[in-house]
Amino acid sequence: MLKNYNGSINRTLFRDLMKLCEVNSENSKILLQTYSQKGEVSFYTNLDPFTRCPDEMSEVVTLKSEDEIKDYLKKDFLERLTGYLSFKAPDNDPLTNALIDFIKNSSGIYPTREEMRQLEIAAENIRLATPSATAKTTVALSPVQELLKEILQLAEEIIESRRQTKPEDIFIHVEPYPDTLTLDSNGFSFFIKWARFYNENNCTDYSVIVSSLNDSLIDKIYFNYNFSAIPVVYAEDHEVTVPSHQLIKIHQAIVALASQEGIEFLSEVDYEKISC
Numbered sequence: 001m002l003k004n005y006n007g008s009i010n011r012t013l014f015r016d017l018m019k020l021c022e023v024n025s026e027n028s029k030i031l032l033q034t035y036s037q038k039g040e041v042s043f044y045t046n047l048d049p050f051t052r053c054p055d056e057m058s059e060v061v062t063l064k065s066e067d068e069i070k071d072y073l074k075k076d077f078l079e080r081l082t083g084y085l086s087f088k089a090p091d092n093d094p095l096t097n098a099l100i101d102f103i104k105n106s107s108g109i110y111p112t113r114e115e116m117r118q119l120e121i122a123a124e125n126i127r128l129a130t131p132s133a134t135a136k137t138t139v140a141l142s143p144v145q146e147l148l149k150e151i152l153q154l155a156e157e158i159i160e161s162r163r164q165t166k167p168e169d170i171f172i173h174v175e176p177y178p179d180t181l182t183l184d185s186n187g188f189s190f191f192i193k194w195a196r197f198y199n200e201n202n203c204t205d206y207s208v209i210v211s212s213l214n215d216s217l218i219d220k221i222y223f224n225y226n227f228s229a230i231p232v233v234y235a236e237d238h239e240v241t242v243p244s245h246q247l248i249k250i251h252q253a254i255v256a257l258a259s260q261e262g263i264e265f266l267s268e269v270d271y272e273k274i275s276c
Contacts, residue, residue: 001150002266003157005095005120007127011160011194012201013090017103017110020084024077024108031069040064070107077108094123094130113164117264141230143273144244147251148231150269151223154258155192155208158183161261172196185260186253187213204229210250221250244274 034041044058063069081104090096098119102111111119141149159181162169171180178193191209199205207224219235221242226232233247234240248271255267 001153001268003120004117004264005124005127007093007095007123008091008202009093009095010091010201011156011205012199013088013096014099015163016084016088017081017099020077020080021103021108021110023080024073027076028069028073031063031073032066035063035066035069041069074107078104081108094126095120098123113262139228139230143270144247145231147247147269147274148223148233150267151251151254152203152206152208152225152231154254154263154265155190155223156194156203156206157263157265158190158254158258158261159192159194159206161263165261183257184213185257186249188250188253189213190254190257202229208254248274 031041031043040062042060042062045061061072063072081100085100090100099111099116102115102119103109159170159179162181169181173179173196176197179196180194181192183190183192189211191211193207193209195205204225207222210221210223211219221240222234224232233242251269258265
């Protein structure tokens with residue numbers, strides 16, 4: 001499957017960067033709202049991470065204009081971002097670099113969907129111009145495995161897209177359970193999962209359970225990656241052979257979901273080459 005950006009993406013890193021921007025936005029809202037009411041705003045710089053109360057080393061900062069608030073928030077965001085990046089050591093890939101530069105230059109504003117699209121297109125051009133970044137290191141997949149992989153890729157794209165467009169649709173479970181999203185399409189129900197805890201920060205964190213809405217398919221079919229990151233399909237605890245016409249219908253159904261979500265991609269699956 002070809003997308004706007006086809007390099008590896010550390011989704012956990014991207015989510016964390018989005019959270020940093022959300023915190024920055026909330027801080028800005030609180031400070032500006034207080035300033036508009038009182039003409040100035042004062043707060044403690046350090047809070048105990050457990051009690052959320054000022055610690056003994058905390059100082060009081062007083063800001064008396066919108067410019068002072070904006071300057072403080074910019075400095076505060078860059079300090080938070082620098083601290084996070086020094087701890088996480090992000091991958092040196094074109095899209096990650098572009099995203100980090102964007103939120104630095106925007107003083108903590110995460111890109112919109114269209115802005116991210118433009119970042120992805122520009123990053124893909126850089127990636128394609130870098131031979132080492134495009135060198136193939138994975139084993140060749142069979143046509144059926146390519147179809148399974150694309151189903152999993154689309155499931156990943158859909159849940160991450162919905163996380164931004166309608167986050168309330170995603171069920172956030174407690175540890176150790178995954179985030180889940182359930183969607184129906186063309187007679188199938190897709191139960192998409194992201195390993196929220198103990199994840200590997202790559203595509204193997206995503207899986208999908210497909211069931212038929214009209215009882216024409218095995219009750220539940222599980223799509224995920226094995227230990228070698230090869231896509232597999234199984235029922236309960238064993239791999240199964242699903243008829244090619246059923247796999248094609250499942251693929252067509254999730255393609256329809258992705259299209260409805262506004263995800264841009266080019267399918268590389270050739271149905272004529274698939275046989276089970």
